[in-house]
Amino acid sequence: MPAINPATTANKKEFFGGCPHDCPDTCAMLYTVEGDKLINVRGNPKHPITRGGLCVKLNDYSDRHYNADRVLYPLKRNGPKGSRAFVRISWDRALAEIKDRWTKIISSDGAEAIMPVSYLGNEGLVQGLTVGDAFFNRLGATVCEKTYCASGSSTAWLLSVGPTNALDPESFAYSKYIIIWGCNTLSTNLHHWPFIVQARENGAKLVVIDPYRSRTAKQADWHIAPKPGTDGALAMAMIQTLIAENLVDHDYVDKYVLGFPELKERAATCTPEWAEKISGIPADDIRKLAREYATSRNASIRIGVALERTAGGTQAIRAVIAIPALTGAWKDVAGGIYQAPLWEFPVNFGAICRPDWIKPGTRVVNLLKLGEALLGETKLDPPIKSLMVYNTNPVTQAMDVDKIVKGLQRDDLFTVVADQFISDTAAYADIILPATMAAEHDDLMFSWGHYYFTLNQKAIEPPGQTCSNAEIFRRLAKTMGLTDPEFLKSDLELVESAVDWTAPQVQGIGMDLLRTQGYAKLNLGAADTRTPHAEGKFPTPSGKCEILLTDAKNFVAPPFRQLYNEMQSGEPIDPLPGYTRPYESAADEPELAKLYPLNIIAPKSHAFLNTNYANEPKKRRMQGDQFVLLSPHDAAERMIEDGDKVKVYNRTGGFQGVAHITDDVRAGLVVTTVGYWRTHNEEGTVNSVSAARFGGMGNCPTFSDNLVQVERIVGKNAARSMHEPEPVALVSA
Numbered sequence: 001m002p003a004i005n006p007a008t009t010a011n012k013k014e015f016f017g018g019c020p021h022d023c024p025d026t027c028a029m030l031y032t033v034e035g036d037k038l039i040n041v042r043g044n045p046k047h048p049i050t051r052g053g054l055c056v057k058l059n060d061y062s063d064r065h066y067n068a069d070r071v072l073y074p075l076k077r078n079g080p081k082g083s084r085a086f087v088r089i090s091w092d093r094a095l096a097e098i099k100d101r102w103t104k105i106i107s108s109d110g111a112e113a114i115m116p117v118s119y120l121g122n123e124g125l126v127q128g129l130t131v132g133d134a135f136f137n138r139l140g141a142t143v144c145e146k147t148y149c150a151s152g153s154s155t156a157w158l159l160s161v162g163p164t165n166a167l168d169p170e171s172f173a174y175s176k177y178i179i180i181w182g183c184n185t186l187s188t189n190l191h192h193w194p195f196i197v198q199a200r201e202n203g204a205k206l207v208v209i210d211p212y213r214s215r216t217a218k219q220a221d222w223h224i225a226p227k228p229g230t231d232g233a234l235a236m237a238m239i240q241t242l243i244a245e246n247l248v249d250h251d252y253v254d255k256y257v258l259g260f261p262e263l264k265e266r267a268a269t270c271t272p273e274w275a276e277k278i279s280g281i282p283a284d285d286i287r288k289l290a291r292e293y294a295t296s297r298n299a300s301i302r303i304g305v306a307l308e309r310t311a312g313g314t315q316a317i318r319a320v321i322a323i324p325a326l327t328g329a330w331k332d333v334a335g336g337i338y339q340a341p342l343w344e345f346p347v348n349f350g351a352i353c354r355p356d357w358i359k360p361g362t363r364v365v366n367l368l369k370l371g372e373a374l375l376g377e378t379k380l381d382p383p384i385k386s387l388m389v390y391n392t393n394p395v396t397q398a399m400d401v402d403k404i405v406k407g408l409q410r411d412d413l414f415t416v417v418a419d420q421f422i423s424d425t426a427a428y429a430d431i432i433l434p435a436t437m438a439a440e441h442d443d444l445m446f447s448w449g450h451y452y453f454t455l456n457q458k459a460i461e462p463p464g465q466t467c468s469n470a471e472i473f474r475r476l477a478k479t480m481g482l483t484d485p486e487f488l489k490s491d492l493e494l495v496e497s498a499v500d501w502t503a504p505q506v507q508g509i510g511m512d513l514l515r516t517q518g519y520a521k522l523n524l525g526a527a528d529t530r531t532p533h534a535e536g537k538f539p540t541p542s543g544k545c546e547i548l549l550t551d552a553k554n555f556v557a558p559p560f561r562q563l564y565n566e567m568q569s570g571e572p573i574d575p576l577p578g579y580t581r582p583y584e585s586a587a588d589e590p591e592l593a594k595l596y597p598l599n600i601i602a603p604k605s606h607a608f609l610n611t612n613y614a615n616e617p618k619k620r621r622m623q624g625d626q627f628v629l630l631s632p633h634d635a636a637e638r639m640i641e642d643g644d645k646v647k648v649y650n651r652t653g654g655f656q657g658v659a660h661i662t663d664d665v666r667a668g669l670v671v672t673t674v675g676y677w678r679t680h681n682e683e684g685t686v687n688s689v690s691a692a693r694f695g696g697m698g699n700c701p702t703f704s705d706n707l708v709q710v711e712r713i714v715g716k717n718a719a720r721s722m723h724e725p726e727p728v729a730l731v732s733a
C-alpha cells in the first residue's frame with residue numbers, strides 16, 4: 001500500500017483520504033493506521049479549505065468503519081419484504097441468484113425491465129458518480145435519471161453562463177458584500193465559512209436569504225426571510241430597482257450581456273411593492289438590498305441547492321444570475337456567483353460511463369418518481385421487474401416515498417441493494433451486497449464546492465466480505481458474461497483513467513502530485529486575482545451572459561443523466577427569467593390551503609449527511625429527534641405546546657415529529673430537516689409529504705413546495721425521550 005510516510009513508526013502509517021460524501025466541502029483527510037486498524041481520521045491541516053478540521057458528522061469517522069451494524073457479508077431476505085430479516089449467504093450464492101433472476105427477466109421482459117437506482121451516496125469518481133453506468137448500459141437496462149440535487153440549478157446555470165465555474169469560493173475572502181441565497185453554510189458548506197469570516201473582518205456585510213432563521217441566518221448581518229418559492233419575485237424586484245435607479249453598469253451590459261432590453265421590459269412591472277405582496281419582504285428592504293449590492297464592489301453571491309426546490313426555483317436562479325451581470329460585479333475578484341463549481345473538472349465521464357453503449361430509444365426513468373414507476377402509475381412497457389440500488393436511499397430521500405415503499409413490497413420485484421448498512425431501502429432488498437467505506441478502497445474525488453481534486457487511498461483491508469462498488473460491478477459483469485476490458489480495470493486503474501490529464505487546467509498536477517500531496521487545485525488562476533468574466537468570455541453560444549434565450553428547451557445535464565449523445569429537448573423554456581408561482585402556497589391555492597394551510601421546508605440536518613449517520617445514536621442525540629419548528633401563532637391556533645408530538649400530513653402522506661415553538665419561523669411556515677430514518681421515526685419521514693413533481697428545469701425536485709397541516713397527537717411528556725438536541729460544535733479541533 002502506498003503510505004504517505006511509511007517510516008512514521010514501524011507500526012503506524014498515514015494515508016491520504018478524501019471525504020466520500022455528497023458535500024461541497026470534499027475535505028482532504030488523513031487516515032492513521034496502526035497495525036491493520038484505522039485508529040484516526042482527521043482533516044488535512046495543509047489543505048487550504050479543509051484546514052485540518054472535519055465536521056461533526058465525520059470527526060469520529062474511524063469509528064464508523066467499525067460500526068457494529070455494518071453489513072459485512074452478502075445477505076438474503078429471510079422474511080417479508082421490509083421486515084429486516086436476512087441471512088448471510090456466500091458471494092457465489094448471491095451472484096448466482098442475481099444471475100438467475102436477471103437472466104430470466106431479460107429473456108421474458110427484456111433488459112429494460114431492470115433499473116439501476118443510484119446517486120452520490122459515494123461521491124468518488126470511481127466508487128460513486130460513474131460506477132455501474134457502463135455495466136447497466138452494456139446490459140441494456142433502463143437509464144436512471146438522477147436529479148435529486150443541483151440538476152435544476154445546473155440547467156439554469158448552463159443556459160445562462162455556460163459550463164463555467166465562475167466565482168472561486170476562496171475569493172470570498174476578498175468580498176465586501178456577501179449574499180448567501182438558500183444555503184445553510186454553517187451546516188452544509190462549513191469550510192466556506194472561514195472565507196466569509198475573513199471578509200467580514202475586513203468589513204464585508206453578510207446577507208442571508210432564507211425562509212427561516214437557520215444556523216447561518218442567525219449569524220448574518222441581515223436576514224431576509226421570503227416565503228418559500230418566492231425568490232423569483234424578490235430577484236425580479238431587485239432587477240427592477242437596479243434598472244429604475246440607474247444602478248446598471250451599462251458598459252458591461254452592452255458588451256457582455258444578451259437580452260437587457262427584453263429584461264428591462266419584463267422587470268418594469270416587478271416593483272418591490274409587487275414583490276412584497278408575494279414574498280412578504282417589505283418593498284423598502286428589497287430596494288435597500290438592490291442598492292447595497294449594486295453599490296458595493298466585490299459583491300459575491302452564493303446560491304445553495306435549496307433555491308431550486310420549488311416550481312419557480314430555476315426561474316428564480318436565472319433572475320439571480322442576471323443580477324451580477326447587470327451590475328458588472330463580475331469585473332471584481334470577489335464579484336459574481338459561486339454555484340456548484342464542477343464544470344471545470346476534466347472528468348472522463350464518457351470513457352467511464354460508456355453512454356455510447358446505450359441503445360437508441362432506451363427509456364429513461366427518473367428516480368424521484370420511482371414510486372409511480374414501481375406501482376405502474378407511469379405506463380412502462382416492460383414494467384420494472386428488478387432494481388439495483390446503490391449509493392442512494394430513495395425510501396427516505398426521494399419524493400412521495402410511501403409509494404416507493406409500497407412498490408418495493410411487490411412480490412414480483414427483485415431488488416438488489418449494495419450498501420454499508422441496512423438502510424431504509426435495503427430493508428426491502430431480496431439481496432444485499434456489502435460495500436466498503438472510504439478508508440477501505442481507492443478513489444479520486446472531484447468537488448462541487450471548490451477547485452481541488454482529492455485522492456483517497458485504501459488504508460485498511462475491507463472488513464468481512466465487503467467490496468468496493470467498482471469490485472461489486474466487476475463481479476456482476478463477470479457473472480453476467482460481460483467481457484469488455486472496462487470490466488477488468490482495477491480500482492487504481494480506474495482512478496488514473498477518471499481524469500483527462502491532458503486538459504489545460506490539470507497541467508502539472510497529475511497523479512504523482514496527488515500521491516505526494518493528497519490534493520491538487522485546478523489551474524484556474526489565483527483566488528485573489530482571478531476575474532474570469534471581467535470581459536465576458538462566458539462559454540455560451542454568444543459568449544455573453546444570456547439573460548434572453550432563443551428557442552431554449554428544458555434538458556437534464558450530465559452527470560444527472562447519461563444520454564450524452566442524444567439530444568434532450570423537453571418543454572420550451574420561458575426566454576426570460578421571471579417569477580413563477582409555487583405549485584402550493586396559501587396565496588395561490590386558497591381551497592387547498594383550507595385543508596393544508598402551512599408550507600413545509602425540510603432542508604439538511606446539521607448532524608447527519610443525508611441519511612448517513614442518522615443510524616448512530618450519538619449523532620441522533622446531537623441532532624435531536626425529528627423536530628417540527630412552528631411559529632407561536634400556528635402552534636397556539638392548534639393548541640400545540642413545545643415538546644408535543646405532532647403529525648404533519650397532506651394529500652401525499654404524513655409523518656410524526658416533536659413540535660418546537662420558535663420565532664425562527666414565520667406564521668404559515670413549518671420547518672423540519674431531512675435524513676431521519678423511517679425505521680427510527682414513529683411514522684413516515686419528511687418526504688412522506690413531498691409530492692413527486694418536478695420543478696421548472698432539469699427535472700429537479702420540489703421539496704420546498706408542499707402545503708401541509710399539523711396536528712397535536714399526544715401530550716408532551718410522552719414525546720420527551722432524547723428529543724432535546726445536545727449543543728453541537730461546528731468543527732472538530
Ligand SMILES: Nc1nc2c(c(=O)[nH]1)N[C@H]1C(S)=C(S)[C@@H](COP(=O)(O)OP(=O)(O)OC[C@H]3O[C@@H](n4cnc5c(=O)[nH]c(N)nc54)[C@H](O)[C@@H]3O)O[C@H]1N2
Pocket residue numbers: 022023024149181182183184185187188189209210211212214227228229230231303304305306307309310601602603604605606607608609610611675704
Ligand atoms: N450537515 C449536512 N451537510 C450537508 C448535507 C446534509 O445532509 N447534512 N447534505 C449535502 C448535500 S447532498 C447538499 S445538496 C447540500 C445542500 O446544502 P444547502 O444548499 O445549504 O441546502 P439545504 O440545507 O437543503 O437548504 C439550505 C437553506 O435553504 C433554505 N430554503 C429552502 N427552501 C428555500 C427557498 O425556496 N428559498 C430560499 N431562499 N431558501 C430556501 C432552507 O431553509 C435552508 O436553510 O448540503 C450538503 N451538506
Ligand SMILES: Nc1nc2c(c(=O)[nH]1)N[C@H]1C(S)=C(S)[C@@H](COP(=O)(O)OP(=O)(O)OC[C@H]3O[C@@H](n4cnc5c(=O)[nH]c(N)nc54)[C@H](O)[C@@H]3O)O[C@H]1N2
Pocket residue numbers: 022119120121122127148149150305390391392393394396397398418419420421423435436437469602603604609610611612674686687690703
Ligand atoms: N425533503 C428533502 N429531501 C431531500 C433533500 C432535502 O434537502 N430535503 N435533499 C435531496 C438531496 S440534495 C440529495 S443529494 C438526496 C440525497 O439522497 P441519497 O443520496 O439517497 O442520500 P444518502 O442518505 O446519502 O444515501 C446514500 C446511501 O448510500 C450508502 N452508501 C454510502 N457510501 C456507499 C458506498 O461506497 N457504496 C455503497 N454501495 N453505498 C454507499 C449510504 O449508506 C446510504 O444508504 O436527497 C434529496 N432529498
Ligand code: SF4
Pocket residue numbers: 019020021023024025026027054055056057058190191609
Ligand atoms: S464537511 Fe464533513 S461531510 Fe463535508 S466534506 Fe468535510 S468531512 Fe465530509
Ligand SMILES: [Mo]
Pocket residue numbers: 022148149150305
Ligand atoms: Mo444534494
